[in-house]
Amino acid sequence: MAEFFHSQWGFPISLAHVLVALIHCFLLINVIAGGALVFIWMERKISGRIQDRLGPTRVGGKFGWLQTLADGIKLIAKEDIMPDSADPVLFRFAPYISFAASFSALLALPFASGWVGQHLNTAVFFVLAILGVEVFGVILAGYASGSKWSLFGGMREAAQVVSYEVPLGLCVLIPVMICGTMNLVTIANMQRGLFTNWLIFHDPFTFIVFWVYFTCAMASVNRAPFDLAEAESELVAGFHTEYSGLRWSIFFMAEYGSMFLVSGLAAILFFGGWHGPLPVFEMIGWAYEPGESTWHFTGYLANLAGCANFLFKGVVGVTVMMWVRWTLPRLRIDQVIAMCWKYCVPIAAVCFLGVLGWQYFQLPTPGSNDPAVIREHWAQPSQGEAADAGGDRPAVSGMDPWPADGKTQTNRLVEGA
Amino acid sequence: MLLWGAINWHSFFFLLFSLIACAAAMGVLFSGNVVRMAAHLIVSLAATAGLFFLAGAEFVGVMQIMIYVGGTLVLLIFGVMLTAQATFVSMKTRAGEWVVAAIVGGTLFFLLAQAAFSVDQWRTPRADQADLAAGVSKSSAPLGLGLLGVRVDKLDQTDDRIRGGMSGYLLPFEIVSMHLLVVLIGAAYLARSKKRAAVGQG
Numbered sequence: 001m002a003e004f005f006h007s008q009w010g011f012p013i014s015l016a017h018v019l020v021a022l023i024h025c026f027l028l029i030n031v032i033a034g035g036a037l038v039f040i041w042m043e044r045k046i047s048g049r050i051q052d053r054l055g056p057t058r059v060g061g062k063f064g065w066l067q068t069l070a071d072g073i074k075l076i077a078k079e080d081i082m083p084d085s086a087d088p089v090l091f092r093f094a095p096y097i098s099f100a101a102s103f104s105a106l107l108a109l110p111f112a113s114g115w116v117g118q119h120l121n122t123a124v125f126f127v128l129a130i131l132g133v134e135v136f137g138v139i140l141a142g143y144a145s146g147s148k149w150s151l152f153g154g155m156r157e158a159a160q161v162v163s164y165e166v167p168l169g170l171c172v173l174i175p176v177m178i179c180g181t182m183n184l185v186t187i188a189n190m191q192r193g194l195f196t197n198w199l200i201f202h203d204p205f206t207f208i209v210f211w212v213y214f215t216c217a218m219a220s221v222n223r224a225p226f227d228l229a230e231a232e233s234e235l236v237a238g239f240h241t242e243y244s245g246l247r248w249s250i251f252f253m254a255e256y257g258s259m260f261l262v263s264g265l266a267a268i269l270f271f272g273g274w275h276g277p278l279p280v281f282e283m284i285g286w287a288y289e290p291g292e293s294t295w296h297f298t299g300y301l302a303n304l305a306g307c308a309n310f311l312f313k314g315v316v317g318v319t320v321m322m323w324v325r326w327t328l329p330r331l332r333i334d335q336v337i338a339m340c341w342k343y344c345v346p347i348a349a350v351c352f353l354g355v356l357g358w359q360y361f362q363l364p365t366p367g368s369n370d371p372a373v374i375r376e377h378w379a380q381p382s383q384g385e386a387a388d389a390g391g392d393r394p395a396v397s398g399m400d401p402w403p404a405d406g407k408t409q410t411n412r413l414v415e416g417a
Numbered sequence: 418m419l420l421w422g423a424i425n426w427h428s429f430f431f432l433l434f435s436l437i438a439c440a441a442a443m444g445v446l447f448s449g450n451v452v453r454m455a456a457h458l459i460v461s462l463a464a465t466a467g468l469f470f471l472a473g474a475e476f477v478g479v480m481q482i483m484i485y486v487g488g489t490l491v492l493l494i495f496g497v498m499l500t501a502q503a504t505f506v507s508m509k510t511r512a513g514e515w516v517v518a519a520i521v522g523g524t525l526f527f528l529l530a531q532a533a534f535s536v537d538q539w540r541t542p543r544a545d546q547a548d549l550a551a552g553v554s555k556s557s558a559p560l561g562l563g564l565l566g567v568r569v570d571k572l573d574q575t576d577d578r579i580r581g582g583m584s585g586y587l588l589p590f591e592i593v594s595m596h597l598l599v600v601l602i603g604a605a606y607l608a609r610s611k612k613r614a615a616v617g618q619g
Contacts, residue, residue: 017426090456097459125479132487136459139494143452158495165487 024117028106032099032257038315039256040068043322050326078245085146086242094144095243095250098137102257105130109264110185112274112306113288113299123184124176127265128169131220134258135161137251138222138229138239145242153238156333157222157229163337164219167344171213174206174348174355175199175269184265188273195277196366200270203365205354210270212348214317217262219336221255224325228333256318263317264310271313274306281305430471438464455494462486 041056044067048055060066082091108123110116120126135157142154178199179187191197200210219226230238240251267273281287281302288299331339358365441461445454462485469478510518 014426087450087453090453093456120475122476122479125483126475129479129483129487132491133463133482135491136486136494139491140452140456143494155495158491162491162495 024107028103028117031106031260032103032253035260036253036256037068037072039259039318040071040252041065042319046319046322047326050323072249075245075249080245080247081242083146083242087144087146090140090144091242092247094137094141095247095254096137097140098134098254099250099257101130101134101137102254102261105134105261106257108184109261110188110268110273111310112303113189114185115303115307116185119185120183122182124172124182124187124265124269127184127261128165128172131168131258131261132161132165134221134254137254141243141251142229142239145239147242149235149237149241150239153229153235153241157239159333160222160226160228160336160340161220163340164216164344167212167340167348168216168220170345170348170352171209171216172265172269174209174352177352177355178202178206178359184268184273188268188275191272192275192282193279195272197275198270198272201366203355203358203363205351205358206270209348209351209355210266212344212351213270214266214320216340216344217266218321218324219340221258221262223255223259223321225328225331226336227325227330228336233330259318259321260314263321264314266317267310267313274303274310276305276309427471431468434464434467434471437461438468451497452494455490455497458493459486459490462490 041064045055045063056064056067058064059070082088105127107117108120108126110119110123116123138157139154142150142152142157145151175187176182179190181187191199195201199206201207222229228238230240235241240248243251279287287302287306357363438461441457441464444457445461448454448457462481466478466481466486469475469481
């Protein structure tokens, strides 16, 4: 992409790199900001319907489309209050940690074939690690507010997130084990074709483990029924009791951003990512082949549809989270921890062993993709090379890891735009 | 436009991240509040992870975030919040401690500086370094294989034993794992509630 700016429009190469980075950041920030705009409206509408109300109806016409915008203007206009007993530096710092973590995890999330901010070989791992960092925002906010309610909220959040990282990691491990890679682009590409190729239908264990993943994901992004860090009925508003105005809204942008993030991760790991249930674009030959690096217009169209597909799956996940939130009552802290250690961890561990056995005994799966075809390229050195390097070296040990083709993949994004 | 051409972004971000890491490390030293120290430590360790990403070692960078930032520091802050007493929340350093710390820190700094300047390749930038960096793979596979005893980077060794398991890290890896397991069991033993014993005595 940077090369494109350089060669086509004559930008100096270092400026082109900056431009490209800014474009990526702009698009991803809009995923969070635009997402929050839509999700907050959805939350109001869904909660209204579940409670037999209408939800917002006035602002912006028939369905109250612009309610979030009105909320935003209200929040900007609010006074920014900081308690006297608060730690001023950490109090200001905390919302940005939450937001930055939520934003930087999106960097590694692919939105369509090759449309990914940063093509990482260890993308799954990266996303999980960043999700673990997000909790700092909440903990520091709880501590720095100088309020008992906030401190309780922060401590609950810490206990909860540290516990739920274990089953979450186990659940994510299972698709990684089936695909043999931590590269999200490769994992999604291995589920191409009919929806039977999706990993959730791989075998009964993956079907179970998806629900465990979704539960743990809800707990790790601090959504009801696991929102003990806020717990309005006991702790006023938990960790953000003392926050107001724009600082408070940054916390909420981060929360909605990470809700979309874990739903998108679920879509990639279990629901084929940007691949639809029927491989329409592959049948008419428009879609990119995995790893293809030349740009063509039909492929761009297929990617647009794929991106829409992916966003749709992510939004469905977020909608289910809202549905759960307005249906189930909040758990007690001991119930939350018991849920994690007595149910989620054992179920995930049993499923892990089950999938392991399923793979080992090569039991039938509905999918038709052969993982070996789309695997990372384990290039074997040619005979000539092997002879050059010492002759008697066994060729099988000369495994060259695949060339990082992240650059060629991201090229497509803006060359198309 | 000429100015833009002169910027080497790799160096720019290297300097930026190292500056952040060093400044935050100084912050850890000079702030008196335990939680604020931990917050500085988060920034410092995250900037170090950024340096790893910049070097193309994304696996190590993610490990850094996962283990140190996401794991150790959460537990640290959690522990501080559970146990925070007035004496620990704001710490005062006495003069004697300053002297000891200066001796230890100065010695370590001297050793590290000497080690850094004793490597020839690090002293002067070489023209072929860019080519070298381009050829280095970004995959975590060699690392994992190395842990299992297959050294992808030692394939040109003629000695079979060095090329095979002997130069691998399997044994150290296992020793570290066992050590961590022992520490975990010990911690659980120490932290378990003593209620049952008290009931037995009574």
